[in-house]
Amino acid sequence: MNTGKRQKQRKVLLMGKSGAGKSSMRSIVFSNYVAKDVRRLGATIDVEHSNIKFMGNLMLNLWDCGGQDGFVENYLTHQRAHVFSSVAVLIFVFDIESREFAADVISYSSIIRALQENSPSAKVFVLIHKMDLVQARLRQQLFEERAEYIRAASEGFKDTVEFWATSIWDQSLYKAWTQIIYYLIPNAGSIEALLRQLAEVIDARELILYERTTCLTVTHVTRGLEERNPFTDRFERISSILKTHKQSMAKHTNLPPNIANFAEMQIKTGRFMFFITRLTENTNLAAAIPPSEQIFNAARVNISLVRPRFAELDIGSAKASARGGIQQAFASSGMGAVEDGRRRDGEGESGGVE
Amino acid sequence: MRYLQELPDADIPHTEMPPRYHTGRLPNSKAGDDKPRLLLMGQPRSGKSSISSVVFHKLPPSETLYLETTTRIKKESMHSFMDFQVWDLPGHVDYFDPSFHVDHIFEEIGALIWVIDAQDEYLEAIMQLNKTILNLQHSYPSINVEVFVHKVDGLSDDYKADTFRDIIQRVTDELSDHGYENAPVSFYQTSIYDHSIFEAFSKVIQKLIPQLPTLEALLDSLCQSCRIEKAYLFDIMSKIYIAADTSPTDGGSYEIASDYIDVVIDVSEIYGWDRTLALEVEEEEIRGESGCNDAESLITMERKGNHYLYLREINKYLALICLMGDDSPAEKKAVIDYNVGVFQTALKQVFPRAEREPPGHHHRYEGVEFGHDEPAAVGVGR
Numbered sequence: 029m030n031t032g033k034r035q036k037q038r039k040v041l042l043m044g045k046s047g048a049g050k051s052s053m054r055s056i057v058f059s060n061y062v063a064k065d066v067r068r069l070g071a072t073i074d075v076e077h078s079n080i081k082f083m084g085n086l087m088l089n090l091w092d093c094g095g096q097d098g099f100v101e102n103y104l105t106h107q108r109a110h111v112f113s114s115v116a117v118l119i120f121v122f123d124i125e126s127r128e129f130a131a132d133v134i135s136y137s138s139i140i141r142a143l144q145e146n147s148p149s150a151k152v153f154v155l156i157h158k159m160d161l162v163q164a165r166l167r168q169q170l171f172e173e174r175a176e177y178i179r180a181a182s183e184g185f186k187d188t189v190e191f192w193a194t195s196i197w198d199q200s201l202y203k204a205w206t207q208i209i210y211y212l213i214p215n216a217g218s219i220e221a222l223l224r225q226l227a228e229v230i231d232a233r234e235l236i237l238y239e240r241t242t243c244l245t246v247t248h249v250t251r252g253l254e255e256r257n258p259f260t261d262r263f264e265r266i267s268s269i270l271k272t273h274k275q276s277m278a279k280h281t282n283l284p285p286n287i288a289n290f291a292e293m294q295i296k297t298g299r300f301m302f303f304i305t306r307l308t309e310n311t312n313l314a315a316a317i318p319p320s321e322q323i324f325n326a327a328r329v330n331i332s333l334v335r336p337r338f339a340e341l342d343i344g345s346a347k348a349s350a351r352g353g354i355q356q357a358f359a360s361s362g363m364g365a366v367e368d369g370r371r372r373d374g375e376g377e378s379g380g381v382e
Numbered sequence: 383m384r385y386l387q388e389l390p391d392a393d394i395p396h397t398e399m400p401p402r403y404h405t406g407r408l409p410n411s412k413a414g415d416d417k418p419r420l421l422l423m424g425q426p427r428s429g430k431s432s433i434s435s436v437v438f439h440k441l442p443p444s445e446t447l448y449l450e451t452t453t454r455i456k457k458e459s460m461h462s463f464m465d466f467q468v469w470d471l472p473g474h475v476d477y478f479d480p481s482f483h484v485d486h487i488f489e490e491i492g493a494l495i496w497v498i499d500a501q502d503e504y505l506e507a508i509m510q511l512n513k514t515i516l517n518l519q520h521s522y523p524s525i526n527v528e529v530f531v532h533k534v535d536g537l538s539d540d541y542k543a544d545t546f547r548d549i550i551q552r553v554t555d556e557l558s559d560h561g562y563e564n565a566p567v568s569f570y571q572t573s574i575y576d577h578s579i580f581e582a583f584s585k586v587i588q589k590l591i592p593q594l595p596t597l598e599a600l601l602d603s604l605c606q607s608c609r610i611e612k613a614y615l616f617d618i619m620s621k622i623y624i625a626a627d628t629s630p631t632d633g634g635s636y637e638i639a640s641d642y643i644d645v646v647i648d649v650s651e652i653y654g655w656d657r658t659l660a661l662e663v664e665e666e667e668i669r670g671e672s673g674c675n676d677a678e679s680l681i682t683m684e685r686k687g688n689h690y691l692y693l694r695e696i697n698k699y700l701a702l703i704c705l706m707g708d709d710s711p712a713e714k715k716a717v718i719d720y721n722v723g724v725f726q727t728a729l730k731q732v733f734p735r736a737e738r739e740p741p742g743h744h745h746r747y748e749g750v751e752f753g754h755d756e757p758a759a760v761g762v763g764r
Contacts, residue, residue, distance in 0.1 A: 276638065
C-alpha cells in the first residue's frame with residue numbers, strides 16, 4: 029500500500045462536532061474503557077495528544093481535537109499550520125443523530141480545505157457514528173445517503189475518502205479502526221508476506237496478527253477452506269472478545285488493564301485448535317489450526333523460531349530479505365520430521381522448508 | 383379463571399427427544415416423566431421475566447426494558463446434566479383462589495423462587511410471600527423457598543445491606559408469628575446487570591442435586607492433588623455452576639470463570655463451524671487423527687507465568703474450570719490433565735447422565751457445541 033517510506037511518527041487528527049463521540053471512541057480503542065464507562069467523559073478542551081506504539085516502527089500520534097465551535101475556529105485560524113501540517117490521516121466523526129447535519133458538513137468542508145492546503149497527501153476516513161441509535165432496517169440506506177452527501181463536500185479528497193458506519197456498542201468500531209491502522213502501517217506488505225509464509229509452514233488455517241493494547245488486527249492470513257468461514261466479521265469479533273476478556277482479568281486480578289496481558293491462551297477442540305501467543309513487543313499472534321496435537325506443537329516451535337524475523341520487521345532495520353530468513357530459521361529447527369507426515373502431495377512450497 | 387384453562391396450552395419449549403435419564407431426581411419429584419420445576423413468583427414488574435430471559439435466553443440485560451408483562455405461564459426448559467423446567471408465573475394472579483387447581487402448579491416443584499423488587503415498596507410483596515409459604519407449608523413442606531431481593535444494582539451499598547436485612551427480618555418474624563419456625567427460606571441479593579443472578583441460580587440449583595456432597599468431595603480432592611485454588615463445575619450453556627470445591631472464595635472467582643467460558647465459547651463458535659458443508663472443495667485434507675475429544679483451554683498470565691486458568695470440557699453439558707494459584711505446578715500440566723481425567727471418570731459413576739449422548743442427539747443450542755459429537759467432521763481420511 030504505502031511501503032518504502034519509513035516514518036517514525038504518524039500524525040492522526042480526530043475531528044468532528046462536539047459530542048459526536050470522538051473521545052469515547054479513543055478511550056475505548058486505546059485506553060481500555062468499556063462502552064458504558066464513556067458516560068464519565070466530559071468535553072475535550074482544545075487538543076488532547078496521545079502516543080500509541082504499533083508494531084515498533086509505527087508511532088501513532090493521535091490528536092483528539094475538541095469539537096466546540098470556539099476551538100474549531102481556532103484550529104482554522106491561529107493554529108491552522110500547526111494543526112493541519114504533516115497529517116497522515118484525518119478521522120472525521122459525524123453523529124448520525126445530529127439535527128444540524130448540513131451545518132456539520134459545512135464545518136467538515138472548511139476543515140478539508142485546511143487539510144488540503146497543508147497536507148494534500150493525507151488520507152481521510154469519515155466515521156458515521158452512533159449507528160446503534162438508528163433502527164436496524166434503516167441503517168444501510170441512511171448511511172449511504174449521508175456518505176454520498178459528505179463525499180460531494182470532500183473537494184480534493186472526493187475520490188479517496190472512505191466511509192464507515194460505527195457504534196461503540198458493537199464490533200463496527202473495531203472494524204473501522206482496523207482499516208485505519210492497516211493504512212498507517214508502513215510495511216504492512218512485508219509483514220503480510222512473512223505471515224503468509226509462516227502460515228504455509230505451520231499449516232495454519234488462519235493467522236491473525238494483532239496489537240496487544242488495543243487488540244486491533246494488524247493483518248491476517250486465511251488459507252484453504254477457512255476462507256469459507258461463515259463469520260466474515262470474525263476479526264472484529266476476536267478483537268472485541270479479547271478486549272472484554274482483558275478487562276475482566278484486569279478487574280479480578282486488580283492489575284491495571286495495560287499489563288493484564290495473558291502470555292498464552294490455547295483452546296483445543298475436536299474441530300479446531302486455536303492459540304494466541306506473543307509475537308513481538310507490541311503484537312500477539314492468534315492461530316487457528318487443524319485439530320492435531322502434532323500440528324499444534326510444531327506450530328508453537330515454529331512461531332518461537334520466527335519471532336526474531338518479526339522483531340526485525342518491527343524495528344524496521346531489516347532489508348527485504350524476508351524469504352531467505354524464514355527458510356533458514358525453519359531449516360535449523362529440525363522440523364522436517366513433523367512436516368513429513370502431513371505434507372500434501374504436489375505441494376511445492378513446503379519443500380523449501382526442509 | 384382464564385389462566386388455569388390455558389395451562390395445558392402454555393408454551394412448552396421444543397425438545398427433540400424426551401430425556402432418558404433422570405439421575406438428578408428431585409427430593410419431592412414423582413416418578414413420572416415430568417421435569418422438576420423451578421417456579422418464579424412475585425409481584426408484577428418485580429423482574430421475573432427479565433431474570434428468565436437473561437439467564438436462559440442470554441438476552442442482554444439492557445434489552446429487558448422492552449419485555450412485556452407476562453400474562454400467562456411461561457415455561458422454559460433447561461437441558462443439561464439434568465433436565466428441569468422453569469415456570470414464569472404472572473404476578474397478578476392469586477394462585478390460592480379455591481377455583482385454581484393448586485396441585486397442578488405446585489406438585490413436583492423443586493424450588494419456589496420469589497422475586498422482590500428492592501427498589502420498590504416491598505411490604506405487599508412480603509405479605510404475599512408469607513401467605514404463599516404458609517399455604518404451601520401443609521401440602522408441600524419440603525419445597526425450598528428462595529427469595530431473590532432483586533434490582534439491587536440501583537441501590538447504594540449501605541442502603542442495599544439495610545434493605546436486605548429488613549426483608550429477612552420481616553419475613554422470618556411474620557412466619558414465626560404464625561408458628562412456623564425455621565422455615566426453609568433462603569435470601570439472595572440479585573441483579574441482572576452483573577453475575578449475582580447467575581450465582582444465586584447456581585445456589586438454588588445446587589440444593590436440588592442429591593449428589594452435591596459427592597461432587598464437592600471430588601472437586602476438593604482434585605484441588606488438593608493439583609494445588610488448584612478454586613475449581614468450578616459449570617453448566618456451559620446457562621453458566622450456572624452446579625458444584626465448586628468447598629474452599630472459601632473472595633467472590634471474584636465466579637466472575638473470572640464465567641467470563642472465561644464466554645471467551646472459549648465465542649472463539650469456538652467462530653472456528654468450530656461445520657466444515658463438512660464446504661467439502662466439495664478438495665484442497666482441504668482431512669486427517670485421520672484428531673486432536674482431543676474434549677475441548678480444553680488454558681490461559682497463562684504474563685505477570686505470574688503460571689497457568690492461571692484452565693478449562694476442560696467434561697461432557698456435553700459440563701465444563702470444569704480451575705483457577706490456579708501462585709504456587710500451582712505450572713510446568714506440570716500433564717499431572718493436571720491426568721487428575722482431571724480421573725475426576726471425569728469418577729463423575730461418570732456419580733452421574734450416569736454425564737455419559738456421552740448417542741450420536742445424532744443434537745445439542746439444542748446452535749453454535750456452542752465444541753464439535754466432538756460429530757467425529758465425521760475431522761475423522762474422515764482422504
